[in-house]
Amino acid sequence: MSTTEKTDKREHILLVAEELFAGKGFDGTSVRDIAHLAGVNLAMISYYFGSKENLLKELIEYRFSYTVSLLEEKSNDQLQSPWEKIEWIIDFYVERIINNRRFHSIMSQEYNTARSSEIKELITSIKMQNLERIKKIIAEGQRKGVFRKIDVEMTLATMMGTITQVINSKNVYCVLLRIDTTDEKEYQEKITQRLKTHLRELLQAHLIGK
Amino acid sequence: MSTTEKTDKREHILLVAEELFAGKGFDGTSVRDIAHLAGVNLAMISYYFGSKENLLKELIEYRFSYTVSLLEEKSNDQLQSPWEKIEWIIDFYVERIINNRRFHSIMSQEYNTARSSEIKELITSIKMQNLERIKKIIAEGQRKGVFRKIDVEMTLATMMGTITQVINSKNVYCVLLRIDTTDEKEYQEKITQRLKTHLRELLQAHLIGK
Amino acid sequence: MSTTEKTDKREHILLVAEELFAGKGFDGTSVRDIAHLAGVNLAMISYYFGSKENLLKELIEYRFSYTVSLLEEKSNDQLQSPWEKIEWIIDFYVERIINNRRFHSIMSQEYNTARSSEIKELITSIKMQNLERIKKIIAEGQRKGVFRKIDVEMTLATMMGTITQVINSKNVYCVLLRIDTTDEKEYQEKITQRLKTHLRELLQAHLIGK
Amino acid sequence: MSTTEKTDKREHILLVAEELFAGKGFDGTSVRDIAHLAGVNLAMISYYFGSKENLLKELIEYRFSYTVSLLEEKSNDQLQSPWEKIEWIIDFYVERIINNRRFHSIMSQEYNTARSSEIKELITSIKMQNLERIKKIIAEGQRKGVFRKIDVEMTLATMMGTITQVINSKNVYCVLLRIDTTDEKEYQEKITQRLKTHLRELLQAHLIGK
DNA sequence: GATGAATGAGCATTCATTCAT
DNA sequence: TATGAATGAATGCTCATTCAT
Secondary structure, three states, rough: OHHHHHHHHHHHHHEEEEEEEEHHOOOOOHHHHHHHHHHHHHHHHHHHOOOHHHHHHHHHHHHHOOOOOHHHHHHHHHOHHHHHHHHHHHHHHHHHHHHHHHHHHHHHEEEEEEOOOHHHHHHHHHHHHHHHHHHHHHHHHHHOOOOOOOOOOHHHHHHHHHHHHHHHHHHHHHHOOOOOOOOHHHHHHHHHHHHHHHHHHHHHHHHOOO | HHHHHHHHHHHHHHHHHHHHHHHOOOOOHHHHHHHHOOOHHHHHHHOOOOEEEEEEHHHHHHHHHOOHHHHHHHHHOOOHHHEEEEEHHHHHHHHHHHOHHHHHHHHHHHOOOOOOOHHHHHHHHHHHHHHEEEEEEEHHHHHOOOOOOOOHHHHHHHHHHHHHHHHOOOHHHHHHHHOOOOHHHHHHHHHHHHHHHHHHHHHHHHOOOO | HHHHHHHHHHHHHHHHHHHHHHHOOOOOOOHHHHHHOOOOHHHHHHHOOOOHHHHHHHHHHHHHHHHHHHHHHHOOOOOHHHHHHHHHHHHHHHHHHHOOOOHHHHHHHHHHOOOOOHHHHHHHHHHHHHHHHHHHHHHHHHOOOOOOOHHHHHHHHHHHHHHHHHHHHHHHHHHHOOOOOOOHHHHHHHHHHHHHHHHHHHHHHHHHOO | HHHHHHHHHHHHHHHHHHHHHHHHHHOOOOOOHHHHOOOOOHHHHHHOOHHHHHHHHHHHHHHOOHHHHHHHHHHHHHOOOHHOOOHHHHHHHHHHHHOHHHHHHHHHHHHHOOOOOHHHHHHHHHHHHHHHHHHHHHHHHHHHOOOOOOOOOHHHHHHHHHHHHHHHOOHHHHHHHOOOOOOOOHHHHHHHHHHHHHHHHHHHHHOOOO
16 A cells, blocks of 8 residues: 555544544544544554654644644734735634634534643644734734834734634524535635735724724 | 422422533433432422423523523613624623523534424524514614624624634633633633733724724 | 342452463453453443453452451460460461462462552461461460470461462462362362371471470 | 564464563454564464464463473383482473473463363463373372371462572562662572572471471 | 455454442 | 342444455
8 A cells, every 4th residue: 555545544534533623522432433444443543643642742743734834934024014914814813714614613622621631731832833923923013113012912802803703603604604614615704805905904993093 | 398499499400410510511410410419309390390301491491581681682782883883792792691601502512413393493483583683783884884784794703703712722821821711700701801912903903893 | 139149249250360360370361351251341340340450459359358367266275275376377377378279379479570550469468467476376386395405487488489380380289289280179089188197297396396 | 484484483473472462461462463473474473373362372382282291201210219209390380490490480470361171271280280290209208107187288389489580580589689670580590599409408397398 | 467445244352331239 | 119130222342254465
């Protein structure tokens, strides 16, 4: 069997697990569920991932792995103004969270519940890193006199919280926004656009004051 | 045994269940856990509540029961300006969610996971009702020319999402805000104040533009 | 259900477990085996004993509980000569071990294997207590000039080891002694008599020298 | 790979298996344990030995193979007196069992448990052969009027049982004999000497009567 | 000859719930 | 009303073994 196939199988299991964890929660999903939906043998899951807990850990690492350095780069970019950076970050996060909304949903569901402190610390450290980078950008804007004196930490909570709220209360916002839930793609596009525009206007008013 | 004692026992079980659900999730909490921590017989839980699922339902009804009409009243109040109403709502929600943050945590964790559509619909309808009331107030402000044309639904998401974000990422924000986690009361007071001030400034800039 | 019935069920499970452990070893016996042969529900075993390991522990305590003080009494008896005491002990041990040969077999099988140090220590302490009591009797005989100077500890090993050897190599000794294996009762009586006589003659020659 | 290397690998696996079987029992040892400790691929065990059961069988054959004829020779030796032969046999068995005490431990643990009748019969036949040879020597001594009329089979049980008892209750006898368990070599030497002396004195008193 | 991948069967244990009392 | 006893179903996981390469 080729390396690709092996990787694909692992990845396939991870994606199936992600879907189930998002829909039924970590504890609500059994390893049997995952094996069945993934079309693999039950023992395969333990064989590849050791344990259900470790499967979650590997999913987290898999999802976070490719977005480590992007933010770092952006915050150090000398050519963009602080507000341009904020606009970029809004777009980046809205898209990233909407695209990975299943995974994001797991994170917000399981974060408080996580039994393994290892997983908890992994998530905390990633969240902290991301928040520190955005903090740096806002601080830069404040130093340059472009941004007003606002509560930076709470502003970060607003940014993330708004997106999370829309994701996690999908049903409610679909009704409110009169978006058809069945057309997944349409929902995604509309909600992405709406979130981007809102956050730009909201944060512009908040940070710059117009 | 008197009716009062019976009610107290039921309530006691509900509160213990709330604590455990918040800490370990619905699926992560066993009926045995609840019975043990509540100091009651295992069979009593089924005896009183029928099933674990129904225990959650009763907890939701118990928590929502006393906050139904308050918002209704406020939105119809003719003596306050729209902004005064928004300020009141911010304070009301921040306090209510912070005070019931365990329950709120359960709701955000279990909402997407809930197996019973009955519970899902119950939560959706309550959320919808609350959002509709706030929508009405913002619409009133816009009609009066006091509030700018903003995305009402997204603004609601910002309000709720910001509070939820701070609650559910307690660990992260405690570190960021340099608040001691061990002193529960101090944490609660500081975070309440901080959230209220931030949301007022944020929404004032957003809705009114100053 | 009466207390007697409940105790009987526990005891019944213990006896079934003893039989299986003796025949297939602790690890070779599954909780399913025990439940099946005992005619009880699988979950019952965990309900009564908590775990398989603890079932073994309770079996050990159950088997040892009623023979604690008998030996103590005998060793302090002032009316018997040391050799009369040794004769009594030979008879006592041969009968006790033959009658509980299944349990004895488990002990010699699992002693070196026992995973829980708690069980190991329990067995060691019981063995030590018994050996100390016999040591005391031999020492008394030596003080009185009745017994020769022999290696006390090794003599204990001989006493116990001879019985154990016959029990654990039943097949071999049945052939050697030309005893029919199918008639359990006949086997037991013959072997008991043979062991008693042999040990008396052996130890008399060893301790007294005739 | 050369034949030597292959044999060495097989032997290495056997020795590792012996160690684990002795420490955790046959059922308590997994093929994975053996493969891991031996540093070989898991599938290799099945590849070399066919099955776990057969691995045990090969271990037994491996251990017994080199001691088949020694005893035969000795019992036919015309130059030694029956008592000299018994002395030689005591030394031979004590040393052989002490040196192979891990294997001996497995035999006494698994003998009653062994699922395969093939293994059971193998062990029984080896034991029988050995016992028959010693029987012959004692019978010779009795014919010559050197040995008393004693229970030959039980005397054999005493010889083997005493050694086995000391080996299998190592912990107990280490405490009783005040031997340091950590120094394996010291333990082995002391216990060997002690056993030899004890068995000589014991059997001399028993067989010859002095 | 040697091995990574895979698997069906089985493991001990825990689950929410029911029932006789 | 209250509860100890009981249970069928499911849990996560490990087992010895096989097989394609």
